Amino acid sequence: MPKPICYAEVSLHPLAWEQLKAHYEITSDDSRLPEASAALVYSVPDHWAFSESTSRLKAVACHSCSSSAAAWMKEQGIALTLAHSLWRTVAEHTLALMMAAARNIVPADRAVRNGEWSGQDLKIPYSGWDFQQKTIGIWGMGKIGIELAGLISGFGMNRLYNDCRRLPAEQEQRLGIAYASVEDMLAQADYFCILLPLNEQTRGALGKEQFARMKKGCILINTARAGIIEEQAFQEALENGTIGAAGLDVFWRENDVQPAYLAERTNVVLTPHLGGSTYECDMVLANAVLERK
Structure with a gap:
């Protein structure tokens, strides 16, 4: 049959x-x-x-x-x-990219595999950054953003968010997160996570003007959609050190060879749209x- x-x-x-x-x-x-x-x-x-x-x-x-x-x-x-479990799954991947970018997991792993540990102190080039006492900005407090806020509650971070709709005061208190303008988040955040939907209002919302307000050395994570960021502005911010490291699960050209400014940088973690996988x-x-x- x-x-x-x-x-x-x-x-x-x-x-x-x-x-x-x-x-x-x-x-x-x-x-x-x-x-x-x-x-x-x-x-x-x-x-x-x-x-x-x-x-x-x-x-x-x-x-x-x-x-x-x-x-x-x-x-x-x-x-x-x-299947609402997707929201938690994507939040976990967002956190994984944060950790990998902050602690140089990918280049450190590659260095060990390539035999570079022999006679070389790898702690010097691959020492990373803590989460505790740092500020995270979550841009987009929908289902995934709320899951991420819960996941990071034990890291001792100062948590900020921005969304078109502010959460009820009791939910902000329960999550231990404070509402802030995008400008204030950019200026304060050591980690900046993009979780917005892509639409006419958000397309290109993170551009040259916004990067100029970003805290120097910020770790940028995007598990939403690449189109929210202006690519040229992102490349410039990466090259001038405004972005200290990045974790990307979404790209301007998916299912394709990635440009050298992404593929050849050791401070960028790349995953092929695996957030919900x-x-x-x-x-x-x-x-x-x-x-x-």
Whole structure:
């Protein structure tokens, strides 16, 4: 008997993929969506609603979904699972990039593997920076920002944030975080994490003017979208030392060879958009459709 078809447009951990393949034929071919009884997507497209191409769907698992798409699925009896674990997973990756950039993990690892420890004191070139008694600025206090604020609560850091909507006072107190203007965060932050959505208001929001206000030597982390930062301004800030180190999970040209100013610098940590990529996070999606196969 042929397996049911699962449409999957998201990348999955190899072990999650194996479990899904044991019960489904998996496809990412849009032309086969009308055959699918299950779907795994990052976000449910609004045009799926009442479309012939989605008439066989019985289960959909995703990380985000509009209210109109959710209402359509409810009306059609399609089981919808929103995998909110993504927010914590991305926050953990953001913290991992902070740690790797601050403590020179990548170049120090490379130096040991290359045999440079023989006769050389590697503590001198690869000594890093603490978290305690430093200031972190979180630009974007949505679901991921709130998770990150909770994760760093034990590091003894001064925590600032900025968002278009201020958190309720009791939530700020519980998280131990204070609201600040973007200008004040830039001037004070030793670590600056970008967690904004990319839209017309945020595109290019961190440019030459903002970098001019940034504290010298700041460690910049971006696990949101590259377009929030003006690339030329970022390169200049990296080269003139305004940015002391950086951790990037998003790029202006993804799935491509990265420019030398990024690839050849030892104070920049690069990961290929892995923020939400863990076995546990992927299995939330996989289990949602496996339970309804």
